[in-house]
Amino acid sequence: MEIRRVIVPTAIVWAAPTKLKAAQAYLKAPDITTWLAQLSTADQEALASQDVIVTQALLNDRVILDQVKGDWAHVFVKRQATHLERRGYPGWVPLTQLSADDQELDYPTTTVRLVQAQTSLLDEQGQTVAQLPLGTVLTTTGQDSQQIQVLTPLGAGKISAQAAQLTVGGVNDGDRLLALGREFLGTPYLWGGITPQGFDCSGLVYALHRALGYAIPRDAQDQFTNGYPIAPEALAPGDLVFFAADHGTGTVHHVSIYAGKGQMLHAPKPGESVTLTPLCRVPYAAEYVGARRFWQ
Known part of the structure; x- marks a missing residue:
């Protein structure tokens, strides 16, 4: 392999x-x-x-x-x-x-997850090498209050320490998932997208959970199958709400994040952008199939 x-x-x-x-x-x-x-x-x-x-x-x-x-x-x-x-x-x-190989280090390391929309990766001379999106996971070799030293397939480098510091708050990770998601309102839809350059519905959900350290499946149907079931009356901010074809009896085709007060945050479809939408709006109300939670 x-x-x-x-x-x-x-x-x-x-x-x-x-x-x-x-x-x-x-x-x-x-x-x-x-x-x-x-x-x-x-x-x-x-x-x-x-x-x-x-x-x-x-x-x-x-x-x-x-x-x-x-x-x-x-x-x-x-x-x-x-x-x-x-x-x-x-x-x-x-x-x-792709890299030519997978070079592993000979000593224990830790990793860092980037939780900002975009982070500059700098080389050892302080020059920008690349702009990295939310959710990127890098190997770390040291850090101070200002910068984190990292190893990447592009070589040794550094990132701002703030890149790994979540700036949104909340009483639990559900609140934090939603608050982080709100930062991407207006982000364009891209089929297959998992970054702030463009999200699809399940890609948005996947990216937000990944940024907070939750490993969840990539696609809506798998997210629905693997999440913890939540009854409609128990919905809390950060829970995932799913929709299926044939009035909720068919294949799951869409997922959103419950935003409280009967609203959901989601990436609707091509040509649109991440938005807040009432759950009762057509066609979603008739296609509701259930809710799931990964954050607790």
Whole structure:
């Protein structure tokens, strides 16, 4: 079993090596924010309806290399649990976005999770190497009150100590999940997205839990299957609310975060952005299938 690491801030994981026009535009200039802003709503809807993107992986995430096909690698993203494959979320990434190996350190280390929307990774001379998104997990080798020393597939570097300090409060992690989620209101929708550059519904939920240290499945159906059931009358901020086809009797297709007072925070669909919506609004009220909790 060969292990590699992601060497770009955010790697899009594709369903297959793709020649879709929108995908090719990204591969020529892989800046997700710029690329997404240039996509039409029709392009975004095509990415979703054709299931072109399956997920994303972040810098330093470990993947299992399954096979190589030309310039592409089929991998399993180890940090993202799914019923599709026990080894991790399956998909394709360009070989250029993976390390040549998985170098392990010979001494004990700790890790740090980035909880800010964006964090500058600096090299040892203090020059910016990359901008890292929420949820990135890095190996640490030391820190002081100002900076944390880290090791990455790009080499040794440092980040601001504030990057790992949660600035939202609350009486429990449910409150903190919701408060962190509110910081991303207005973030554009991206099918398969798990970063503040663009979220899909389950990607938003996954990213917020990951930032707070909770390992939950990547997709809505798996989140529904694995979470702790919560009755409607017991809903609390931070709980996950799920919706299914066929008036709540079919496959789970959407997830949101309960925001209190009958509202939910979610990433609705292509062309829209993270927003607050009443639970009673059409079509959600008729498709409610249940609620789950991971934070307690």
